[in-house]
Amino acid sequence: MGKSANRYGTALLELGKREAGTERLQEAAAAYRAALKEGTRDRLPLDWAATQSNLGNALSALGERESGTERLEQAVVAFRAALEEQTRKRAPLDWARTQSNLDATLLTLGWRETGTARLNEAAAASGAAYRAALEERTRERLPLGWAQTQYNLGIALMVLGERESGTALLEEAVATFRATLQEATRERVPLDWAKAQNNLGVALELLSKRDGGTDQLQEAVAACRAALQEWTEERAPLGWAKHGKIWPKRLRIWAGARAGRRRQWSAQHPDHGPVKTPRAGNALETRFRTRNLGTVWPLPVQGDFRDIPQKVIARGADGLR
Incomplete structure (x- = not known):
């Protein structure tokens, strides 16, 4: 029973x-x-x-x-x-798996609180615990378990990196998510692959904000686009819905960075005259239409997205059809 x-x-x-x-x-x-x-x-x-x-x-x-x-x-x-x-001595692989899941849950609890003390504490503690777990869940012994722990470590590093001024932790988070994808491949675990691609995109976006570059933004969009290949409404409605909510922000940032590059070039080349910067809607629409994303998702205007004009959202959705 x-x-x-x-x-x-x-x-x-x-x-x-x-x-x-x-x-x-x-x-x-x-x-x-x-x-x-x-x-x-x-x-x-x-x-x-x-x-x-x-x-x-x-x-x-x-x-x-x-x-x-x-x-x-x-x-x-x-x-x-x-x-x-x-215990680690009695059942090392089970210990590593359960410890990893415990730390991931503590991180989620930290996110729910209004302050950051518990979140920072959980991220720091879980980072150390994940590294210890990787000593047992090695890539050779348990490749998918190793990938899961790498993924959880990447989340902890991203949380800590977002709260520090440098880029070292965010760069390590990006490297950790890329390592995850070496074993958590699309062929083996498509939904886990999509989840790792998504968070790789988030980490790259955070990194681009920190150093002011745009290469990471383009990589972030590519990673989010890759995730949507598996996070379809039919196969994974929850991931599809969650992922759709962050896309407007990703593309708005990309369009803003592109416009910023144009303005910077014009300032450095005054003899050439101003370079026309397309409206945000056009920039987003062009980006959408040059990508065959293969799916459409709702684009809600809420939270961080309230300042996005409705017509930009509408054009973006049209471009995905």
Whole structure:
């Protein structure tokens, strides 16, 4: 009964990750809790710990889709319970996986808080923990596990790098996401590949803001475009919806940087006369129409995107059709 419920929960968890709702994830959490009633810690300590870790994964996935922190806090409790049995000495690979998931959940919790103290603390602690986990989840022993931990390390480095004035941590984050993509290939794990491509684009954008260059912006757009090849509305509605929300910002920044280069060139070559800078809508429309993105997504004007004119959004969407 316990093992069957655990396997059932895992199947529901994988389905739930691909769907936009939370019903499957809630069912997965219930299945894991049922498994824990059968496979107790006293009888089967390592099996109990594995189920606790799986429960943590289901609760963490639920917490990411909800606005509160209750599910995330519950996930932290489950992961820490699992680690009481999954010690590094006793079960090094299980320890590395659960520790990595715990740190990722703590980072998400830090993001939810209004202050930055917990987020900075979680990022610093998780960065060290991920490096330790990589000593066990090596590329040779567990290539996809290694890629997952590399990805989580990249997130931690990006969080820390965004809050520091230099570029070293952001550059390391970019390198870490590129390393992830060496094993998390599109052929093997297409949705994880898309997720890594997306965050590579985010890190490149942050890096371009820091050093004022535009090469990284073009790479960022290319990475986001690559992710959309797998994050389609049919295959991954949740990733498709999330990814669509950051595209207006990516393209607005790219268009602004391009216009800035034109103005800078005109200032350096006064004898030539001013170079006409196209309106933002035209710049975005041209960029869209020269790229066959193969999908259309909603472009909401909210949060950071409220200052984008509606006609620019409309033109961008038209260019994607």
